[in-house]
Amino acid sequence: MKVTRTAILVKPDGLQRGLIGEIISRFERKGLKLVGLKMLRMDDQQLDQWYSEHREKNFFHDLKSFMSSMPIVAMVWEGIDAVPVVRLLVGTTLGREAEGGSIRGDFGMSQQMNLIHASSSNEDAEREIDIVFGKNELFHYHGVTEAVVYAEGEAEFDENGD
Numbered sequence: 417m418k419v420t421r422t423a424i425l426v427k428p429d430g431l432q433r434g435l436i437g438e439i440i441s442r443f444e445r446k447g448l449k450l451v452g453l454k455m456l457r458m459d460d461q462q463l464d465q466w467y468s469e470h471r472e473k474n475f476f477h478d479l480k481s482f483m484s485s486m487p488i489v490a491m492v493w494e495g496i497d498a499v500p501v502v503r504l505l506v507g508t509t510l511g512r513e514a515e516g517g518s519i520r521g522d523f524g525m526s527q528q529m530n531l532i533h534a535s536s537s538n539e540d541a542e543r544e545i546d547i548v549f550g551k552n553e554l555f556h557y558h559g560v561t562e563a564v565v566y567a568e569g570e571a572e573f574d575e576n577g578d
């Protein structure tokens with residue numbers, strides 16, 4: 417099966433709560449592969465693009481000002497079915513209702529302050545990755561644990577970036 421990518425943002429509340437290491441650790445332990453990582457303050461244009469589907473929502477301006485109030489940490493993770501796998505680990509939007517064991521379920525209480533963003537489809541992932549990462553900020557490499565995370569022939573990696 418082909419390996420795909422997903423985009424993650426640890427939001428300002430996740431940074432302030434000191435959860436960067438915890439979040440990275442959960443994705444690493446799962447067997448996902450980190451292929452991009454950066455800290456940045458998202459600007460107005462990036463946020464308009466990122467949240468274009470929420471432009472008409474009443475929380476759009478509050479969401480944008482929250483997301484630009486502090487730096488965030490952006491990541492790209494790779495694996496078979498990376499988008500749904502990461503969404504399971506992240507949990508549902510509202511922290512109070514998110515399943516125990518998920519990131520929001522274990523650490524979140526809020527709807528806006530929900531610690532982390534995860535792409536909702538492969539198309540969204542590629543669109544979001546392009547908003548934050550340049551081509552030379554994404555990496556292709558052989559992960560030594562892949563031979564035990566997946567069975568032989570199970571995962572098709574694109575290690576040359578072709």
Ligand code: CMP
Nearest residue numbers: 470475479509527528529530532533534
């Ligand atoms: P996420 O799903 O990552 O992307 C959209 C974000 O909008 C969502 O996380 C929340 O942070 C925020 N959000 C969604 N619904 C509401 C709401 N009703 N009020 C405030 N913020 C919201």
